[in-house]
Amino acid sequence: MAKVVFIHGVAKQYLSEDSLARDVVPELMGGARLAGGPVPEPTDVAVAFYGDLFRPRDTRAGYEPAYDAADVETEEEFQLLMAWWAEAALTDPSVPAPDEPGTRGTVGWGLSQSLRIRTVRKALDALTGATYLRGVLDAALIGSLKQLTRYFAEERIREAARDRLTAQIGPETRVVVAHSLGSVVAYETLCQEGHPDWDVRMLVTLGSPLGMGALVLDRLQPEPLNRKARWPKPLRAWTNVADATDIVAAVRELRLAFGPRVTDVPVNNGSHMHDATHYLTAVETGRAVAAGLK
Structure with a gap:
């Protein structure tokens, strides 16, 4: 079995384990x-690899749904988008705050459909105009938030993603590196019982949404108690790496929720704040991986 296992984040549905490995390894x-x-x-x-679990079925290869504002269809998707907007406004002066006059006013899932779509449109315009998100399409943003919310809503996907990671971890595995949604999969997998032979010395989370209160943290399995999450038994240490402008990692310090053995480390990923390869080439990430292998 591998000494290091990497698990990816969202928007990999048209890749494969092999094509992803060519990039990240x-x-x-x-x-x-x-x-x-070392x-x-x-x-x-x-x-x-679990990206194929989100691939649309019975469609031509490479098809990407042309999502627009009307396709933000659930309260969870709506609230996640609002959280990303608020975080972008905190970290990017070019993004108007959601509560500024003329942006959205009073917002909630209980708005009429027309007002909700208008608010979503404003959020998408604000996000795609952010310095670190220029060039990102509305459909890509909506697709990403849908994958994160579907993981919690669809048990079939949740169990299958954890099974994919479980199949790669063995007695020789010392480091698990998890990007974005993959950090949620990794945490829940390492918390599972029935693996006494696992001895993971380091979990490295990159751009993780794990600390996002009601949207992620409160929905984890096992469920946190008073927002204090359980420490995974097979895990000795945990390094959480986050770019200061990464809106997905809206809560960049996981130590408060997951315990004092978490080391929170800031990095600068340049203009690609959430890109997995930029996280992986950071010396801070390299130190965490190397520490787990020593």
Whole structure:
């Protein structure tokens, strides 16, 4: 079994385990090398892939739904989008705050459909105009928030994603590196009982949404008690890496919710604040990976 297992985030539904590995394995190795090693061999790194669980069925290859404002259809999707907007406004002066006059006014899921769609449209305009999100399409943003909310809403997807990661972790696995939604999958998987042979020395979370209160933290399995989450038994240490402008990692310090053994580390990913490869090549990430391999 692999010494290092990487699990990805959203928007990988048209990739495969092999194509993803071609991108992330060299970058993971490069980050560890920058940190002074040890550097895992390519054969020591496995990718847990679950993106196909979100791929539309019975459609032509490469089809991407043309989501627009009317496709934000549930309260969870709406609230997540609002949270991203609020976070972008905090970290980017070019983004108007949601509560500024002329932006949205009173907002809630109970709005009429027309007002809700108008609010969603304003949120999308604000986000796609953000410095670190320019060029990102509305459909991509909506697709990403749908995948995050579907993970919690559809038990079939949730169980299958955890099974994919479980299949890659073995007695020799020392490091699990988890990006974005993958950090939720990794946390829940490592909390599962029945794996006494697991000895994971380091969990490295990158751009993680785990700390997002009612939208993520409160919906975890096992359920936190008073927003204090359980520590995964097979895990010795945890490094959480987050870019200061990463709106997905809206709560960048996980220590309060997940305990003092979490080390929260800031990084700068440049103009690609949530990109997995930028996280992986950061020396801070490399140090965490290397520490787990020593």
